[in-house]
Amino acid sequence: MRIEMVLPALPTGGMETMVAALTRGLVHRGHEVGVTCLEALGPIAVELKNAGVRVALVPTPGLRTILRAPQLEESFKRIAPDVVHVHSGAWLKGARTAWRAGMGRIVHTIHGLLEDAPWYTPGLDHWAARSTHRIIAVSESLRQYLIRQARVPASVISVIPNGIETEVFGPGACRAGWRESWGIPQRALLVGNVARLDTVKNHAQLIEAFAILRRQAANAVLVIAGDGPLRRGLESQAARMGVADGVRFLGETRDVAALYRELDVCVLNSHAEGTSITLLEAMATGVCVVGTAVGGTPALLAEGRVGRLVPTRANRMPAAANYLRRHGDTQFRALKLDVVRIEGGLISEITTFGPEHFALYGLPEIHRV
Secondary structure: OEEEEEEOOOOOOHHHHHHHHHHHHHHHOOOEEEEEEOOOOOHHHHHHHHOOOEEEEOOOOOOHHHHOOHHHHHHHHHHOOOEEEEEOOOHHHHHHHHHHOOOOEEEEEEOOOOOOOOOOHHHHHHHHHOOOOEEEEOOHHHHHHHHHOOOOOHHHEEEOOOOOOOOOOOOOOOOOOHHHHOOOOOOOEEEEEEOOOOHHHOHHHHHHHHHHHHHHOOOEEEEEEEOOOOHHHHHHHHHHOOOHHHEEEEEOOOOHHHHHOOOOEEEEOOOOOOOOHHHHHHHHHOOEEEEOOOOOHHHHOHHHOOEEEEEEEEOOEEEEEEEEOOOOOOEEEEEEEEEEEEEOOEEEEEEEEOHHHOHHHOOOOEEEO
C-alpha cells in the first residue's frame, strides 16, 4: 500500500516522533510510505531521509491555500497514494486538497489541542472532517472534543493511543560519563522534563516547583530536554529564583533514552496533552512519572492505579518501594526501591535498588489489587 503522511514540519516533538515511528513501522511491514511537510523540514526529516524514506517540503503558506493549494494538489496526483494520512496542524489544508485531488482514502490523526487555539477552531475541524473518511484520536478526551465541540459524527472516530518503540525505551544501565558531561553529581536527585519549550508545556510552573524542592533537597538537579522560543525567559526565571545552578537546559535531545535512564523522576506538568509520548517513554524505561491531569494523561496513568508508592524503611532509613501494574495484570509487581539518606533535615542522597533487593529488606515482590 502507498501511504503519504502529511504534517506541518518535522522538528523534535512528540507528534513528529510518533509520525516517524509509525512511518518506520509501516515501511518495515512492506508499505511504501512518504512524508510531505507543508511549512518546513527539521531534524526528524533528516533521520527519515537517512533511513531511506522520501521526505518532501511542499510549501502551502497563508489562509488562501485552505481554499486551494495547487502545488500540494499536484504533488498528491503525482504520488497517487492509496491513503493520505494527515496529522494535527495540517488537517484542513491536507484533507481538503487530498479530497480535491481525488485521493481514495483520507485519514486524520488528532494528536492534541493548542492551548491558545482561536474560538473558531471547532468550526474549522468540522469543515475538515467533511473531507476525511476516518479520524483517529489519540485519547478519549480528544474524541469527546470532536463529538461535542467540532460536531463530528462518532461513527467516523476511533481512539488509538500513541505507542512507542519498546526496543529503544526500556530499563537499562546508565551511560558512563553522562552526568559528568552536564556537570551533574552522581548522587544528585535528578528530575527531568522532555518537552518543547512552549507555553502549553508550562515550564515556568515547573521551575517554580523545583525552587521549592531545592529548599528540601539541596542536591536536586532539574534537566529540561527540548528547545523553543521560551528558553531565554526560562533561563532568566531560574536565575531570578536562585536555582540557575541546579537547572540544565539540554536543548533538542534526540537520544532521550539515555536521559530517561538517569532520571529519578520525570515530570510533565502541561496545560494540555493528547497521549504523552514523554510519559510513555519514561514509564517504559522504568522511571517514576508525575503528570498533570489533562487530556489523555489520567487515562494513561489509569487515574493513578497503574503505579503504587509504598512508604517503608531500609537499613533504618526512609525508603519508598515502587510497584507497577501493567495493562491486563491483576497484581502490582516490584519495580524499584528508593532509599533516602537525611542529613540536617534535608535529603542528602537517594540510592535506588532493583526489584531483586526487595526480599533482602523483607518487602513483598507483589502487591495485590
